[in-house]
Amino acid sequence: MEFPKIQISPLLVGFWFLCSVALVHGWGNDGHLTVCRLAQPRLSEAAANAVKDLLPAYAEDDLGSLCSWADRVKFRRPWSSPLHYIDTPDDLCTYQYTRDCKDADGIKDRCVVGAINNYTTQLLTYGQESASQYNLTEALLFLSHFMGDIHQPLHVGFTSDRGGNTIDVHWYTRKSVLHHVWDNNIIDTAEERYDDSDVTELIDAIQTNITLKGNYRVKTWEGCTTGNPPCPDVYATESIKAACNFAYKGVTEESVLEDPYFLTRVPIVYLRLAQGGVRLAATLNSIFG
Numbered sequence: 001m002e003f004p005k006i007q008i009s010p011l012l013v014g015f016w017f018l019c020s021v022a023l024v025h026g027w028g029n030d031g032h033l034t035v036c037r038l039a040q041p042r043l044s045e046a047a048a049n050a051v052k053d054l055l056p057a058y059a060e061d062d063l064g065s066l067c068s069w070a071d072r073v074k075f076r077r078p079w080s081s082p083l084h085y086i087d088t089p090d091d092l093c094t095y096q097y098t099r100d101c102k103d104a105d106g107i108k109d110r111c112v113v114g115a116i117n118n119y120t121t122q123l124l125t126y127g128q129e130s131a132s133q134y135n136l137t138e139a140l141l142f143l144s145h146f147m148g149d150i151h152q153p154l155h156v157g158f159t160s161d162r163g164g165n166t167i168d169v170h171w172y173t174r175k176s177v178l179h180h181v182w183d184n185n186i187i188d189t190a191e192e193r194y195d196d197s198d199v200t201e202l203i204d205a206i207q208t209n210i211t212l213k214g215n216y217r218v219k220t221w222e223g224c225t226t227g228n229p230p231c232p233d234v235y236a237t238e239s240i241k242a243a244c245n246f247a248y249k250g251v252t253e254e255s256v257l258e259d260p261y262f263l264t265r266v267p268i269v270y271l272r273l274a275q276g277g278v279r280l281a282a283t284l285n286s287i288f289g
């Protein structure tokens with residue numbers, strides 16, 4: 001499956017990067033930045049060189065600086081909007097590729113899992129003659145972004161509430177919607193409370209969790225039971241389970257979400273960001289290995 005390919009110059013990408021406002025879809029900027037910043041130091045030499053080669057020069061070899069690019073171009077490329085998430089049947093708490101991976105018009109493969117598969121296939125042509133048919137810079141930016149999105153539990157949410165987008169809640173004293181709580185509010189509150197409102201401290205804290213032996217099952221995350229990473233069906237199944245067990249749990253319209261919710265959900269957000277980073281690195285190492 002291929003998505004429409006639009007050739008754009010790195011200059012234009014830079015222009016969009018500089019003038020766009022923060023549009024929330026998927027983890028917010030800090031969530032995506034965290035996933036990419038956790039991934040980049042884990043790259044093999046071959047993968048690090050390929051990433052450096054594919055990134056535009058103005059990114060200065062910082063994948064994190066363009067990890068939200070896919071959100072910023074979404075409105076200029078409406079075809080890419082359905083690629084950020086998957087809608088699953090209400091209350092079933094399961095995901096199946098053939099049943100769920102389609103857009104609102106029913107066109108199959110157009111969901112975040114299909115997109116991860118598609119851009120992985122494109123990047124596998126790196127260094128080969130067939131690479132010229134693709135824009136591999138964009139493929140890298142899309143893949144890096146979607147590997148973050150698929151780990152946000154509500155990006156594999158219920159169809160009728162659009163992954164929590166139509167569930168109005170209060171985040172402490174402010175109005176929000178449940179989807180935004182998971183994209184941004186939990187991360188922002190964690191940064192304010194534990195990290196001097198500094199995303200680099202949040203990244204360091206999650207990095208420490210990854211490094212501490214026995215804390216996270218990092219080796220297991222890096223592989224797939226069959227084949228090489230990525231294994232997005234696994235990540236999507238984990239997300240809908242986390243959506244049911246943590247994101248939706250106990251939440252109704254106009255719920256007031258405060259410390260009891262925050263304190264029990266923030267470890268899940270850290271875990272999903274850590275898994276996103278570790279698996280993005282494992283995927284790029286597998287592709288460019």
Ligand SMILES: [Zn+2]
Binds near residue numbers: 025071084145
């Ligand atoms: Zn997104």
